[in-house]
């Protein structure tokens with residue numbers, strides 16, 4: 001469903017991602033792990049066509065992102081953590097509808113889909129209020145709803161639970177499981193090992209823009225003769241846990 005083939009991205013001659021190849025199969029949930037600056041966001045941005053690779057090729061649902069960016073975008077839902085970029089003066093519903101229009105949905109589809117998502121994320125109560133006064137958790141719900149209004153087959157999430165409290169983070173994890181049950185393909189970045197352990201079939205670990213591991217967590221545990229993901233991670237990136 002997602003294929004990266006020797007992808008490199010350089011910013012002013014400095015590589016942020018280097019020779020990166022991996023695949024995410026249809027319906028798979030894959031965690032993208034790495035320290036700050038490892039290249040996670042850059043990778044997700046390239047897959048979502050916001051950035052173009054300097055070298056290499058990215059294919060989503062058999063479509064080359066360089067040639068079919070628009071078609072790729074229609075198949076993808078993107079949620080970047082931190083700043084949600086919602087329009088403060090618009091209501092939650094209007095924010096969602098705005099994205100629905102960008103994706104070319106008709107008004108009726110937007111309306112039914114919005115109601116459905118509002119029920120699902122427990123946001124009916126504030127659906128018609130302006131986003132300006134919303135809490136972080138409420139904003140995140142609207143942002144998620146907005147990013148999947150077009151019912152994409154692929155969902156890319158960049159540190160989706162960062163800054164959320166336990167309730168909101170749990171809601172979010174449930175959502176990933178629901179998406180998975182619906183057969184969506186999910187790639188999400190995180191540096192919370194337990195979250196990855198709970199949600200992912202497989203992990204891709206980056207270090208300074210390069211792939212250092214790609215496989216199931218079970219195979220990672222077996223190779224390191226340990227189930228301590230934090231310690232394994234430190235080993236993989238060469239600090240041996242002595243930091």
Ligand SMILES: Nc1ncnc2c1ncn2[C@@H]1O[C@H](COP(=O)(O)OP(=O)(O)OP(=O)(O)O)[C@@H](O)[C@H]1O
Pocket residue numbers: 011015016017034035036037038039040041042043
């Ligand atoms: N627009 C840009 N211009 C210049 N350098 C950039 C740009 N975007 C990212 N970089 C650099 O690329 C590298 C990878 O950054 P990226 O944001 O992809 O890492 P990350 O794994 O998402 O980190 P974090 O966990 O902090 O979010 C970093 O060294 C960063 O400084």
Ligand SMILES: [Mg+2]
Pocket residue numbers: 040041042158
């Ligand atoms: Mg990032």
